[in-house]
Amino acid sequence: MSAIQACAEAARTAARQLALFPNSVRSEALRRIAQAVREASGTLLAANREDVRLSEEKGRPAAFLDRLRLTPERIEQMAAGMEKVASLPDPLGETIAEWTRPNGLRIRQVRVPIGVIGFIYESRATVTCDAAALCLKSGNAVILRGGSESLGSNLVLADIFERELPAAGLPAASVQLLRSGSRDEVLELCACGGLVDVIIPRGGKGLVSTVVEHAKMPVLKHMDGICHTYVDETADFAKAIDIADDAKTQRPGVCNAMETLLVHRNIAADFLPRMAARLAARGVEIRACAESLPLMPGSLPATEEDWRTEYEDLILSVKTVGSLQEAIDHINRYGSHHSDAIITENAEHADAFQRGVDSACVYHNCSTRFSDGEEYGFGAEIGIGTDKLHARGPMGLRELTSYQYRVTGSGQVKDPARLA
Amino acid sequence: MSAIQACAEAARTAARQLALFPNSVRSEALRRIAQAVREASGTLLAANREDVRLSEEKGRPAAFLDRLRLTPERIEQMAAGMEKVASLPDPLGETIAEWTRPNGLRIRQVRVPIGVIGFIYESRATVTCDAAALCLKSGNAVILRGGSESLGSNLVLADIFERELPAAGLPAASVQLLRSGSRDEVLELCACGGLVDVIIPRGGKGLVSTVVEHAKMPVLKHMDGICHTYVDETADFAKAIDIADDAKTQRPGVCNAMETLLVHRNIAADFLPRMAARLAARGVEIRACAESLPLMPGSLPATEEDWRTEYEDLILSVKTVGSLQEAIDHINRYGSHHSDAIITENAEHADAFQRGVDSACVYHNCSTRFSDGEEYGFGAEIGIGTDKLHARGPMGLRELTSYQYRVTGSGQVKDPARLA
Structure with a gap:
């Protein structure tokens, strides 16, 4: 089993546990992480300076460096953003529809987490926090694969997740970061069908195409914005x-x-x-x-x-x-x-x-x-979808959920006459 | 361009037109087709007898032959089933949610068709009619690929669709049947990413696995029923x-x-x-x-x-x-x-x-x-899903729809200060 499959297996187990925790615990964990991010500001800035230096050496353009760079203000925004997601209404447990059939069966369609989300994104540590917050709030385990240029900053954040999640009573594998920075990680994650429920790729057209080509699970994405x-x-x-x-x-x-x-x-x-x-x-x-x-x-x-x-x-x-x-x-x-x-x-x-x-x-x-989750009033967004299945347009907390039918009977069988 | 790509292109064009027709036209087309199926009963039974004879020669098991076989009663059920779907409420145009943002933008989330559906299924002509009815009623163009053993019966039905759809004012390519019966058809259909919005494979585990392996578009499916x-x-x-x-x-x-x-x-x-x-x-x-x-x-x-x-x-x-x-x-x-x-x-x-x-x-x-669309009160079902994205459990008309955001403003821009 590859390291990434092991990571996906751990996420799968964490997801089953995470789904059963109430909103209060998930949100409190987010608040703890936000506070820890604030407190780690110095370490984070130092790691980020090294990320930026390496990217400058590679000759990355100014716009890229600007997105990569953290400042004390941006770190405060990251923490505040997580606290804001924590304060949003619980997307889980809602009864979407409920009806009773002529035979007395009561059918409830209930909102539940998707399970395990693979999120592949650009070199921006701020997105690491946004994604962790949205996934945790919606009860999903997430495997984060940020752009390799932000790996140093992301590792500081991953250490915080790893420490604060168990401290809040949640499985540490609820939020995991892929740490090698290699391109193969993306392909290995795409191969984890049956363990990862959906992949959300964000970034250049090349990356999104690669994921669509290789993913053995559903993909939520947009390719172009014409x-x-x-x-x-x-x-x-x-x-x-x-x-x-x-x-x-x-x-x-x-x-x-x-x-x-x-x-x-x-x-x-x-x-x-x-x-x-x-x-x-x-x-x-x-x-x-x-x-x-x-x-x-x-x-x-x-x-x-x-x-x-x-x-x-x-x-x-x-x-x-x-x-x-x-x-x-x-x-x-x-x-x-x-x-x-x-x-x-x-x-x-x-x-x-x-x-x-x-x-x-x-x-x-x-x-x-x-066209933006914030502008639609979703509080935050994980991305935008242009396909027709599941979610279309800005995707916020609700778009990170699925549903389950819970049916209650009193002994109903499909063919009562056979049993008489 | 392969014959199947051409078929998918035609379906894409038909889907854009079909989406704009009111429920009355789509439902009336279904009623016309149902009546034509009744009237073609003799031809259909003769074609089906030949399908059954060939499958008997191949040594197909009794349960397979039973599903394949048409009778006057089953043909009447097929026609009545299409009329029943015609009489269901229109799944399209519903405002799923509607709200106004502080800047005055009014956001409406409106139910629309998915677009083009690829449906791959077992050797049962009754399913051909069910699928055509569900897709047409939900405003989707469909490419049908039935099991090769039912090809003779399906060709009679395809001729009816091809004649009755234009007679009802709808594009003939709204419902198309793949006619070669070859295995390659499945792979070619799976390659039509960008033209076919979703594939729904129904049948043995081998077929479903093949589709998941090769599909360049989302797949709605269940693999096992344990x-x-x-x-x-x-x-x-x-x-x-x-x-x-x-x-x-x-x-x-x-x-x-x-x-x-x-x-x-x-x-x-x-x-x-x-x-x-x-x-x-x-x-x-x-x-x-x-x-x-x-x-x-x-x-x-x-x-x-x-x-x-x-x-x-x-x-x-x-x-x-x-x-x-x-x-x-x-x-x-x-x-x-x-x-x-x-x-x-x-x-x-x-x-x-x-x-x-x-x-x-x-x-x-x-x-x-x-676990069945009929038992849930959906009127009919196209299949059952066990994945977490889009639709889970029995899938009826509503599960064959997507949504679109329609936003109305009065001159709003993202950054008014820049323009002042």
């Missing part, structure tokens, strides 16, 4: 310009940022020059279709490939369409089923767009940047 | 004997039949001889643990392997346990997380058992044979 904003012919221009600006430039590197702007032909000549001026002021490079090109000074011609591209940068593709239906068809064809918006003052158009676009989150008159 | 009945020390013996009899002998070949009986040590000497007498009268072979063996005349000694075996036959393994916890641990270790029951007059024991057993359906004082 998000659209469609400016309808009835759009309020001021709203449209502000929303498109926010969706593109407020944080261009994230999955819910806009990559393509679609504009109804009837307003293109009025709207696009104004939009272009705002985008130019933000330093956005525009790749425009043949019709938009002359209306947007300084723009470059778009190719077919642009419609399929997630720039994750201050670059935007722009296309005019002849109808609402053409916008919907473009999004369903080229998009990634993540987050798309319509800007319109016509409620029927908004409705048709929301029904027609096959994406996890479909917005009317607001920015696609709202 | 179901237990635990007779607690406080059990009512008459109830326990009737329930165990029903769970084992009413239809021993199905997945929710009992395979192992666990009995509390304190009642074993009283209970087991009475249970053995009933089981002997039903012709059940008993494989007993060392302690149960002398209490059950005519039983054989059980081996470790027996606790892991799904007999699907009139064979039962029997084990005494020293406590409720030992019963729970045995079930979680050897069971298949499908359906398990406790027989007890003690409500606290029932509660502890239902919380402790990690199975899709956990019963108190009734037979495990109730």
Whole structure:
């Protein structure tokens, strides 16, 4: 048995125990861990400085180093975030539905933990704490595999989990960190079918593809974030310009940022020059279709490939369409089923767009940047899903649960006549 | 592009259209198909006679031939079953949850179809109609791959779908049947990631394993049905004997039949001889643990392997346990997380058992044979799931749906300060 299989076996056992603890114990453990993280601030900062130094030596880009770096403020945020998750309502034990059958059987559908979650994520120690908090609060054991560049910081956190969980009365294997930092860990974790109930991969497309290719268990994921904003012919221009600006430039590197702007032909000549001026002021490079090109000074011609591209940068593709239906068809064809918006003052158009676009989150008159567990009021999120099974869109505590049918009878059998 | 990829592409297009039709159109199409099946009774019976003849030549067992065989009564049941599904409430469009955020965003979580379903199943033409009805009613396009022995009967049904769907105004590719009957079809369907949203495999363990191994999309399935009945020390013996009899002998070949009986040590000497007498009268072979063996005349000694075996036959393994916890641990270790029951007059024991057993359906004082969509009141079922993601236990119309977030704003952006 490999070290990772042994880890998965231990998680499986821990998960069965963890499922039976009340919310008070799970939440108290989280509060203990939060306090211990605060107290370990010095050790954590020192380990993180070494992580950052090694990544600098490797020539990692500034944005990467920024996500990797811990500060006293970020450590306080990590601890406070765990305390916030601890204070959220218990996601477990809820009776989702309950009914009685004509034969007297009472059927209850009750919310229970999923079991063992494998979480593979980027080099950010703050995510280690978020994930541990969400999984523990939802009664799941978790196997954490953070990016190898954050291993030093993560090991400090793993030591805290290992010490504080038993101190709070919970199995130490409720939260485990894979410690080798090697790529093989990901593949070995993917092979643990029957022990790990679900894998949630977060990070680059390459990583997510590898996990989908090899996982012997269900995967919750999103691959791309090719998000659209469609400016309808009835759009309020001021709203449209502000929303498109926010969706593109407020944080261009994230999955819910806009990559393509679609504009109804009837307003293109009025709207696009104004939009272009705002985008130019933000330093956005525009790749425009043949019709938009002359209306947007300084723009470059778009190719077919642009419609399929997630720039994750201050670059935007722009296309005019002849109808609402053409916008919907473009999004369903080229998009990634993540987050798309319509800007319109016509409620029927908004409705048709929301029904027609096959994406996890479909917005009317607001920015696609709202696709986020925090913004939905979930308190925190483990990720965003763009598949259709189990959970779609932002995933919080409830999306980390399953259900079980508990049926109560008084001697019922399937075929009473046979027994008479 | 392979023929099956082309089929999946067509299903994808059909699914987008199908999702927008109202319940009345989808249900009317089902009623048309049901009537056409009735009218094609003669052709269907002739094709089925040929299917049965070929399977007899191959030496298929009597139970297989019985499932394969159509009769005028069964054809009427197929048609009536589709009409029944047509009359069920629309599973689509329901607002599952709705709330408003402090910034004024109104978030609605709305039930939508999954999209394209791949359904792989046994050689039973009746299942072809059930699956087509459930998928169409839930707004999903479906690619059907029935067992090759029922291909002749299925082709008659596929011709009906192909004719009646466009006649009802729906895309013909909403319901497609794979027609080659070759094994490669299964693997090619599994390769259609991105086009097929989920595969539901039904049948032998070999088939389900193959699908899990190769599928590039989520799979909804159960692999085994190793179901237990635990007779607690406080059990009512008459109830326990009737329930165990029903769970084992009413239809021993199905997945929710009992395979192992666990009995509390304190009642074993009283209970087991009475249970053995009933089981002997039903012709059940008993494989007993060392302690149960002398209490059950005519039983054989059980081996470790027996606790892991799904007999699907009139064979039962029997084990005494020293406590409720030992019963729970045995079930979680050897069971298949499908359906398990406790027989007890003690409500606290029932509660502890239902919380402790990690199975899709956990019963108190009734037979495990109730794990079935019809018995749960779902109207029909596409299968039973034992994994934790998306759907667990019997899967009906609702389990064939996903959801989408539809968010309405009035110009909200993520960072208003940046725009001011």
